Amino acid sequence: xxxxxxxxxxxxxxxxxxxxxxxQNWINTVEYKEKNFARQALVINPVHACQPLGAQLxxxxxxxxxxxxxxxxxxxxxxxxxxNRHFREPAPAVSDSMTxxxxxxGGQNNLHEGLENAYAIYKPKMIAIFTSxxxxxxxxxxxxxxxxxxxxxxxxxxxxxPYANTxxxxxxxxxxxxxxxxxxxxxxxEGKQIEGRCTGKLNLIPGCDFNTGDxxxxxxxxxxxxxxxxxxxxxxxxxxxPADGTYHIYAGGTKLEDAxxxxxxxxxxxxxxxATPKTFGWIKDNYSGKHVSMPMPIxxxxxxxxxxxxxxxxxxxxxxxxxxERGRAVDAVTDSHQYMHGKKFAVYGDPDYLMGYxxxxxxxxxxxxxxxxxxxxxxxxxxxxxLLDTSMxxxxxxxxxxxxLWHLRxxxxxxxxxxxxxxxxxxxxxxxxxxxxxxxxxxxFDRVNKHRYPLIGYQGMVNMVTExxxxxxxxxxxxxEDRQFELMR
Amino acid sequence: MSxxxxxxxxxxxxxxxxxxxxxxxxxxxKARKKRAPHLAANDQGxxxxxxxxxxKTVPGVMSARGCAYAGAKGVVWGPIRDMVHVSHGxxxxxxxxxxxxxxxxxxxxxxxxxxxxxxxDFQEKDIVYGGDKKLKTLLQEAHELFPLAKGISVLSxxxxxxxxxxxxxxxxxxxxxxxxxxxPCSCEGFRGVSQSLGHHISNDTIxxxxxxxxxxxxxxxxxxxxxxxxxxxxxxxxxxxxxLEECGFNVKSVWTGDGELEKIAATHTVKxxxxxxxxxxxxxxxxxxxxxxxxxxxxxxFGPTKIRESxxxxxxxxxxxxxxxxxxxxxxxxxxxxxxxxxxxxxxDGKKVMLLVxxxxxxxxxxxxxxxxxxxVGSGYEFAHNDDYDRTAPEMPDATVVYDDxxxxxxxxxxxxxxxxxxxxxxxxxxxxxxxxxxxxxxxxWDYSGPYHGYKGFEVFARDVDMAINSPxxxxxxxxx
Numbered sequence: 001x002x003x004x005x006x007x008x009x010x011x012x013x014x015x016x017x018x019x020x021x022x023x024q025n026w027i028n029t030v031e032y033k034e035k036n037f038a039r040q041a042l043v044i045n046p047v048h049a050c051q052p053l054g055a056q057l058x059x060x061x062x063x064x065x066x067x068x069x070x071x072x073x074x075x076x077x078x079x080x081x082x083x084n085r086h087f088r089e090p091a092p093a094v095s096d097s098m099t100x101x102x103x104x105x106g107g108q109n110n111l112h113e114g115l116e117n118a119y120a121i122y123k124p125k126m127i128a129i130f131t132s133x134x135x136x137x138x139x140x141x142x143x144x145x146x147x148x149x150x151x152x153x154x155x156x157x158x159x160x161x162p163y164a165n166t167x168x169x170x171x172x173x174x175x176x177x178x179x180x181x182x183x184x185x186x187x188x189x190e191g192k193q194i195e196g197r198c199t200g201k202l203n204l205i206p207g208c209d210f211n212t213g214d215x216x217x218x219x220x221x222x223x224x225x226x227x228x229x230x231x232x233x234x235x236x237x238x239x240x241x242p243a244d245g246t247y248h249i250y251a252g253g254t255k256l257e258d259a260x261x262x263x264x265x266x267x268x269x270x271x272x273x274x275a276t277p278k279t280f281g282w283i284k285d286n287y288s289g290k291h292v293s294m295p296m297p298i299x300x301x302x303x304x305x306x307x308x309x310x311x312x313x314x315x316x317x318x319x320x321x322x323x324x325e326r327g328r329a330v331d332a333v334t335d336s337h338q339y340m341h342g343k344k345f346a347v348y349g350d351p352d353y354l355m356g357y358x359x360x361x362x363x364x365x366x367x368x369x370x371x372x373x374x375x376x377x378x379x380x381x382x383x384x385x386x387l388l389d390t391s392m393x394x395x396x397x398x399x400x401x402x403x404x405l406w407h408l409r410x411x412x413x414x415x416x417x418x419x420x421x422x423x424x425x426x427x428x429x430x431x432x433x434x435x436x437x438x439x440x441x442x443x444x445f446d447r448v449n450k451h452r453y454p455l456i457g458y459q460g461m462v463n464m465v466t467e468x469x470x471x472x473x474x475x476x477x478x479x480x481e482d483r484q485f486e487l488m489r
Numbered sequence: 490m491s492x493x494x495x496x497x498x499x500x501x502x503x504x505x506x507x508x509x510x511x512x513x514x515x516x517x518x519k520a521r522k523k524r525a526p527h528l529a530a531n532d533q534g535x536x537x538x539x540x541x542x543x544x545k546t547v548p549g550v551m552s553a554r555g556c557a558y559a560g561a562k563g564v565v566w567g568p569i570r571d572m573v574h575v576s577h578g579x580x581x582x583x584x585x586x587x588x589x590x591x592x593x594x595x596x597x598x599x600x601x602x603x604x605x606x607x608x609x610d611f612q613e614k615d616i617v618y619g620g621d622k623k624l625k626t627l628l629q630e631a632h633e634l635f636p637l638a639k640g641i642s643v644l645s646x647x648x649x650x651x652x653x654x655x656x657x658x659x660x661x662x663x664x665x666x667x668x669x670x671x672x673p674c675s676c677e678g679f680r681g682v683s684q685s686l687g688h689h690i691s692n693d694t695i696x697x698x699x700x701x702x703x704x705x706x707x708x709x710x711x712x713x714x715x716x717x718x719x720x721x722x723x724x725x726x727x728x729x730x731x732x733l734e735e736c737g738f739n740v741k742s743v744w745t746g747d748g749e750l751e752k753i754a755a756t757h758t759v760k761x762x763x764x765x766x767x768x769x770x771x772x773x774x775x776x777x778x779x780x781x782x783x784x785x786x787x788x789x790x791f792g793p794t795k796i797r798e799s800x801x802x803x804x805x806x807x808x809x810x811x812x813x814x815x816x817x818x819x820x821x822x823x824x825x826x827x828x829x830x831x832x833x834x835x836x837x838d839g840k841k842v843m844l845l846v847x848x849x850x851x852x853x854x855x856x857x858x859x860x861x862x863x864x865x866v867g868s869g870y871e872f873a874h875n876d877d878y879d880r881t882a883p884e885m886p887d888a889t890v891v892y893d894d895x896x897x898x899x900x901x902x903x904x905x906x907x908x909x910x911x912x913x914x915x916x917x918x919x920x921x922x923x924x925x926x927x928x929x930x931x932x933x934x935w936d937y938s939g940p941y942h943g944y945k946g947f948e949v950f951a952r953d954v955d956m957a958i959n960s961p962x963x964x965x966x967x968x969x970x
């Protein structure tokens with residue numbers, strides 16, 4: 001008997017327990033690690049997703065905006081379900097369902113029909129269009145397609161239709177965020193710059209941040225200052241909306257009017273230099289007022305920088321309430337530093353988060369030991385190294401650029417740490433290494449309400465320190481000998 | 490037949506048709522015309538489909554559908570535990586589908602199972618120059634790093650098919666060089682209209698590259714069967730396989746939940762194929778029937794009524810030995826099931842459920858809800874075909890709404906009108922309805938619970954349905970001020 005291709009027929013061979021044990025031990029060795037690190041082509045358990053995911057996040061940050069995927073429909077379902085799982089919230093988005101014929105004739109018909117239907121059914125105030133692989137590979141001309149859509153009256157002429165090319169085979173989700181955001185701002189602010197007008201407001205771009213608590217925390221800090229502001233790409237209400245018996249398809253987002261007027265702002269701060277380079281570059285050249293690009297304010301030092309920058313831009317003193325808040329955060333830190341001091345951490349994630357984690361750990365006297373970025377650059381590496389060089393606790397830090405979580409596993413098994421900071425995907429490596437994983441990144445699929453707890457600002461510092469220190473204390477309580485199990489820790 | 494026609498109070502053919510017409514009224518004319526044949530009132534007595542299906546999704550309407558790649562990676566190939574499944578192309582598709590289906594696996598991850606995310610992470614240069622060389626290298630690397638992997642599947646994402654890569658010849662050369670099966674699967678997401686074509690393409694690659702290439706070491710027995718279309722979601726196969734074994738069968742392979750490649754490859758020697766998810770694997774049952782003369786039977790493992798019917802239907806094909814064992818199994822579990830029903834039915838009796846799932850559960854789970862006293866007032870599929878809707882008609886009460894590939898808008902409007910006590914659908918729908926205060930269970934993934942199959946599963950299912958509907962948290966939704 002043979003199969004259809006005439007392949008050879010063999011008896012089933014069960015793998016023996018000895019072979020399994022041998023390999024099980026082998027994958028934890030230095031020899032295996034070297035083989036693993038020698039990989040040229042295969043990527044295993046990457047930390048990054050693709051551009052359109054970030055584009056969709058940015059789109060959700062604007063009032064009445066429907067994200068629109070030009071490409072295969074499966075792509076849209078993937079982005080949506082990823083956001084659903086992380087936030088445990090709806091993530092409405094449409095696609096124009098390109099199929100084989102799109103590959104032959106291009107996707108213009110799909111785009112036009114899709115725009116007409118989406119507008120009629122979901123009545124958006126803006127449709128933010130971004131691409132997945134197919135139109136990028138076949139070379140669809142979005143600029144022309146969208147112009148034609150308006151000429152054909154698929155949607156009203158006045159409906160803003162920002163669009164971004166977000167090929168999945170280039171960059172990561174943070175690149176897509178940037179491309180979509182700059183396009184939205186370019187579209188909304190067109191012709192809105194008024195000579196001599198100043199809104200008196202701060203424009204704040206939070207960067208490709210998947211923590212709604214962070215957005216609310218920025219707003220709270222600015223309210224403490226009494227500074228009027230416009231948060232651009234504000235997903236806080238979109239992905240943290242009330243359960244009150246009614247579904248609102250567009251639950252939040254920056255008011256389009258405010259976004260349009262942001263070009264006349266007093267100042268603009270773009271958070272996350274790695275997630276917003278294009279947007280910031282364009283703003284610098286086109287927006288009124290002052291412009292600053294800043295890292296995520298994770299940890300005391302970076303929060304101080306942020307707070308002082310806001311104060312400086314608006315000529316204000318740091319309010320007493322924030323000074324007190326800082327003091328309380330530092331109090332929380334000094335009270336608990338002993339539980340983190342000297343502990344070794346492996347951290348992974350997007351570059352902007354990584355800068356924050358490393359900075360935070362160094363402040364605590366903890367050791368950022370393995371720092372892993374699955375799509376980084378020389379620039380990221382240089383900046384991380386410079387950060388490590390600022391502290392004696394950074395001396396042992398090793399940067400692993402363009403490595404994945406299977407590399408991380410080898411690192412954890414051969415050169416161990418006490419804990420890992422990253423997203424849910426690291427749970428497998430952390431479990432094998434028998435160390436805790438602190439889920440501070442994106443996505444978090446396996447814990448509830450994490451996105452409601454800010455990581456940024458003084459409050460973020462308290463949240464992180466509390467979670468980490470208490471976990472270490474839990475571990476001690478759960479694993480210590482009976483005679484060392486005591487009331488106080 | 491007319492005796493079996495079930496009616497739901499307040500639902501008539503006219504009311505359902507009016508609801509459909511009202512829902513579609515906001516659509517542009519072209520979209521309305523395209524969508525109308527996909528929505529209809531069930532004609533229970535007809536035993537045949539009342540809607541059109543397996544057609545292209547209307548652009549821009551917000552469909553729940555996925556793609557062929559999702560059907561291949563997520564559904565058919567992905568659950569085979571002892572293979573490396575490479576998502577060939579850009580990083581996203583594999584990343585989004587990594588660990589999100591809940592097809593559970595035995596073994597040691599990275600050693601004997603490979604519940605990980607393997608990708609070629611295409612970059613611009615791979616699009617320009619092609620990815621074949623990279624593929625060849627990564628297959629070699631996977632084999633070296635995972636020596637106990639029994640084979641590798643190469644699951645193509647959109648760009649691969651568009652740039653003209655030849656994964657077939659790379660796979661062929663690598664299979665020879667590495668001496669393991671390397672299966673090229675051209676399941677690019679733009680192919681077909683839904684996940685469904687991905688299932689079909691994957692079945693075809695199993696037919697071409699796998700089936701008939703292995704033989705079981707032990708001698709054949711008349712009770713050798715295979716369990717097809719069981720994906721071990723939340724541990725389903727760990728409920729159904731032991732149940733079939735308790736009935737006296739040797740379950741030689743499971744397709745593909747917690748699946749083992751070589752056992753799947755030797756399935757051509759079994760005496761009967763038992764299929765659960767008809768939609769995703771009927772193709773291979775038909776192939777094995779034609780080529781190897783293996784008969785197949787469709788069973789339903791949801792809820793005691795359907796399980797009992799199924800086991801008896803199965804026993805009919807075997808001797809008195811099996812028949813006696815099956816009756817003993819039914820007699821053993823009936824009182825246990827009765828106790829579960831008695832516990833939950835008083836709290837669930839008369840409650841209404843609406844379903845929108847993939848290709849099987851919108852009909853197969855109806856009996857389990859009915860066991861708990863509930864009525865299904867609307868059901869539909871993401872990617873079913875006409876034969877699925879034929880099988881759905883008799884399961885659903887008469888005149889209830891049937892929806893094929895509904896848009897989120899349609900589903901929402903139907904729920905608004907029908908006011909179900911529970912909706913069973915997917916993650917994209919879950920939070921929409923929960924915001925409205927409607928209890929919801931994810932019926933693709935068992936909402937991080939399970940198993941739901943078999944007797945063991947019904948206990949969990951009943952508990953979860955009760956928990957969803959009767960949770961006191963829903964009473965908090967409306968503020969008193």
